[in-house]
Amino acid sequence: MENSKHHLIIEYCPKCGWLLRSAWIAQELLTTFTEELDGITLKPSSDSGTFRIYLNGEIFHDRKLHNGFPELISLKQKLRDKIAPHKSLGHTDSKKYSS
Numbered sequence: 001m002e003n004s005k006h007h008l009i010i011e012y013c014p015k016c017g018w019l020l021r022s023a024w025i026a027q028e029l030l031t032t033f034t035e036e037l038d039g040i041t042l043k044p045s046s047d048s049g050t051f052r053i054y055l056n057g058e059i060f061h062d063r064k065l066h067n068g069f070p071e072l073i074s075l076k077q078k079l080r081d082k083i084a085p086h087k088s089l090g091h092t093d094s095k096k097y098s099s
Contacts, residue, residue: 003034004035004038005035005037005038006037006038006056006083007037007038007039007041007055007056008026008029008037008039008040008053008054008055008060009038009040009041009043009052009053009054009057010022010025010026010040010042010051010052011043011050011051011052011054012042012043012044012050012051013044013045013047013051014044014045014051015048015050016049016051018051019042019044021051023042025053025060025070025072026042028072029075029079032076032080032089033079033080033083034041036083036084036087040047041042043062050064051063051069053075055082060078061078073087076089077089077093
């Protein structure tokens, strides 16, 4: 998918109240990756405790598999490394913010 834009799906548990977290993450990623993403879908899950991010249909982050929610800085860096390796994330790339 080098010449096409990427799509994310954020699947979240509405019973757990994770809609706002999902929307915030979507806003941050759409702001950072304006040229690389064609959109982000927020998808309520019927399974309790679900929080997954899919990139182009494949699991990119799963709260249960990865032991929690992603830190936004780490998520941006991981996504950048996957879809736009030469993109600078500005202050997020500085040593102060590295994990």
